[in-house]
Amino acid sequence: MINCLKYRNIAQKYTIDMNNKVLSFVALVLLTVSCNKMSNNTQVNELKNDDEKASYAFGVNLSNRVLEFEKNLPLEDSLNQDQVKKGISDVFDSSKEISKSEFFGMQIGLQIQEFLRANKMEDKIDKNILIQGIFDKVNKGELLMEESEIPEFLDGYVRPLMEKAQKENQEAVNKRREKESKENQEESTKFLEENKKKQGVKVTDSGLQYEVIKEGDGTTKVEQDDVVSVKFNGTLVDGTVFDSTDKMKEGKVDFPVANVIPGWQEGIKLMTKGAKYKFYIPSELAYGEQGGGVAIGPNQVLIFEVELLDVKDKEPQVQLNANGQPAVPAE
Numbered sequence: 001m002i003n004c005l006k007y008r009n010i011a012q013k014y015t016i017d018m019n020n021k022v023l024s025f026v027a028l029v030l031l032t033v034s035c036n037k038m039s040n041n042t043q044v045n046e047l048k049n050d051d052e053k054a055s056y057a058f059g060v061n062l063s064n065r066v067l068e069f070e071k072n073l074p075l076e077d078s079l080n081q082d083q084v085k086k087g088i089s090d091v092f093d094s095s096k097e098i099s100k101s102e103f104f105g106m107q108i109g110l111q112i113q114e115f116l117r118a119n120k121m122e123d124k125i126d127k128n129i130l131i132q133g134i135f136d137k138v139n140k141g142e143l144l145m146e147e148s149e150i151p152e153f154l155d156g157y158v159r160p161l162m163e164k165a166q167k168e169n170q171e172a173v174n175k176r177r178e179k180e181s182k183e184n185q186e187e188s189t190k191f192l193e194e195n196k197k198k199q200g201v202k203v204t205d206s207g208l209q210y211e212v213i214k215e216g217d218g219t220t221k222v223e224q225d226d227v228v229s230v231k232f233n234g235t236l237v238d239g240t241v242f243d244s245t246d247k248m249k250e251g252k253v254d255f256p257v258a259n260v261i262p263g264w265q266e267g268i269k270l271m272t273k274g275a276k277y278k279f280y281i282p283s284e285l286a287y288g289e290q291g292g293g294v295a296i297g298p299n300q301v302l303i304f305e306v307e308l309l310d311v312k313d314k315e316p317q318v319q320l321n322a323n324g325q326p327a328v329p330a331e
Helices: 024-028 052-069 081-092 101-116 125-139 145-196 260-270
Strands: 209-214 229-237 241-244 253-256 275-283 300-310
Touching: 024 145, 052 253, 101 209, 145 241
Parallel strands: none
Antiparallel strands: 209 275, 229 241, 229 253, 229 300, 275 300
């Protein structure tokens, strides 16, 4: 069995032009080679079942990529077919120098292995039959399948396997998400219960917690349809910073109050110009069970330190006509 993992760091040392010398994702969909399923390196004269047909068909499709690679090699180089086969079969020996041809074979092997694992197809494809399909076409030999029938066959073969793998992968993601959601909810509840007992922390009817770091001018208040200019730093309970105006070029940001999460809308309206508050926003006033992209998980409390720099004039409401264009005032 080939050790499929030990070559990854070595592969990162090399770069190949994506347009000419490595497989696109579309090509990968039509290619599979197994690290686990090995047959004797002998030619076959008959394809006995759909797995063998798929192995061969994938190889025939890959042959065009091999020919394209050879076309783009420098004039002093040539495609060594034995080395390409060796690269696919064994990836390569990390202790020695390798040729472009062998590295190309290694690229095929590594990338297809990732495709196989993602789609749970490791045990379906015979590597050696796939390689035979490549070089039967490259060397203009007699093919064991009608080439015109290959696209339709592959679509029927691959599609249900991919759909099954995608379903299983999604179920696994949902299970992890449910576990994460439950753990975050427990952590958030515990944090908010303890935090509201701290000196200076106030709690609104909605559950928003806040503390005053510095009061503002006491007169310039915020309303729902205002645009505010603020500095802020947003963290999770564990202190991880997920967003901050410190990362922005201008060091501040302007936004309409109505366009932010409910916890922000409520909290910012407690402030006046020049104030600096700290908000502890429960998940139900933030991003809830859905979370906020990669940085914010489901049911997470968000902590914001906010300085209200300015409350800007309300943007005038523009009346639109029936065509959705700004209406022209009657003279």
